[in-house]
Amino acid sequence: MSAATPLLAVSDLRVSYRVAGLDLPALGFKARHVQAVNGVSLAIDAGDTLGIVGESGCGKSTLARAILGLTQVESGEVRYDGALITPRERLSLARLRGQVAMIFQDPYASLNPRMPVGEALAEVLRVHRKVEPQAIEARVADLLRLVGLSPQMAQRRPHQLSGGQCQRAGIARALAIEPRLIIADECVAALDVSIQAQILNLLLELQQSMKLALIFISHDLGVVRHLCRRIAIMYLGQVVEEGLTEEVFAAPRHPYTRALLAAVPDTNPDHQLAPQTLRGDPPSPLDLPTGCAFHPRCPHCEDICASGTRPTLRAARMGQVACHFDF
Template sequence: MSRLLEVNGLTKRFVAKANWYGRPIRHVSAVDDISFTLDAGETLGLVGESGCGKSTTGRLVLRLLDPSAGSIRYDGRDITGIEGSALRDLRREMQLVFQDPYASLNPRMTIGDILTEPLMLHGLVPPAKRKERVAELLQMVGLAPFHARRYPHEFSGGQRQRVGIARALAVEPNLIVADEAVSALDVSVQAQVLNLLKDLQAKLGIALIFIAHDLAVVRHIADRIAVMYLGRIVEVAPTRQLFATPRHPYTRALLSAIPVPQPRAARQREMLTGDVPSPIDPPPGCRFHTRCPFAIDRCRQETPAMQSTGDGQEVACHRWTELPAAAPLPATTDSAGAARLARLQARFVQSTEVPPLSR
């Protein structure tokens, strides 16, 4: 695979307090010196608790926010400081699927108009063929051509998210950032949308940054997972390897929080204690040391660097070689069976579409 995205030392600081003259005197570091890569056609899962900087990272990559420091290279070119027409051209290659499928759609526009708008802005399809392209996009996401005449309020949450995906696909991007794209949906609908994203990615070869706080969801779709805590990446690993041998104590705690039906397995969980520190005044050293059961004095004083474990994983922890083995996850946490069931449900839903409303 060819390298599509390379992020080095990315940082984003927001003004938390200013003086009487409007000059900033205190900042909050939403993202602090993170680095990662993404290959063409690959899915990178970005996970962590709420407020850890996942969504800010996605918006920085898409250049919806200007970074405070660091660099972003896309397809071999530096896009960190591009502006104007160059930035507009970049929008076609990088798209976003929003968390709220209703708030991201204009309630005064029909679905057809919503999908036609990006085609017009980028001049991709002649006016005579736009209706045909809209019908094609709707069919790609499991909807019918007649849905183009309806408005967002006439759809369910899962259908609206399919429209959001179709809008992102309209400009034929190389990279899509899915920002908590299934968190507002029911569990069965989540599985359908995840299967849809996987199928579309396999068909179109799109790279995907999938942002979520639920590791069980990310496990089903991601090739690699990057774990974030308080603005920093603490571990990166291939998905199966991360679930089999988590190295960072925070990753182990996140895995332990996945619901399981066996009470005995639940009793073996490594539960987190305490609250997440304030990003305005983060603790010195390792930012996780205030909640880590394995912390020592070095953790409180020295910030751990990201280091390779030698088997494809990277971890930012002083004591990763000394930690006891993590308890294995029960086999029932595997979502393969649920994914197959969701595919059957999706086919049933598509074969029993509601007829168009008369107007």
């Protein structure tokens, strides 16, 4: 990252969920918890793009919600523009939510089904007081045009729109607060491939023209490579590798990153399939292994990997890697 203060900085963030059982230690009952986010640290500069990649259930969406204060944080820090964000600091949290917008995975579920699209955008403008009341209608029309929709769409409800149109409306709602940072959580996963390309190109165009910072959460490495300058790889709640996207794709340092890249399908029929490098299944998040969480599946595992010392991110070329060894 640059020497200047990052726009958003996350430090040793931890989030856990209680999933089962009574919490009565005196009687011998202890609740079970999932460590959804397990000591994540990352940062993004103003105008930059960061992709967060990992298998389903690795903690990507929980991390996004924790950044915005939508999920309770167990420990760690979130700083926005240098200011510490906590639930008690209402002014800092309000500033964060006034400058950071989120685009959700399901375009239909993220909009009120009983509210016309135009009213959904107008509501954001009124709550955040972005324009004078008499200018709201014109601003709604501008936002719809900005995302490639006709202003006449303002009268339609979500069920009257296609998936792509509905996601465009969701992007327009995110832009209504005039954000400095957008967090897009699997925002094209529910769309057809052709519509995905349109939405991705729209996001890239808006990010470049408006100088937005963008955190793009996905399990699709190809999409992240197209969209993001930097990439962070998550495994079982931890960032195991982070760096420039092209550097990570060209020479991945963590065995898990190598396995992910090897699993990307090759459309050339003349190329042989990459050998399977992962063994076994991911461990249960309710019972994480000691040491490196990846060691039960790692082809390079040695005694130190299972010793109980979890590797943390360390400098590696233009990025960071959480591994005991250099590959």
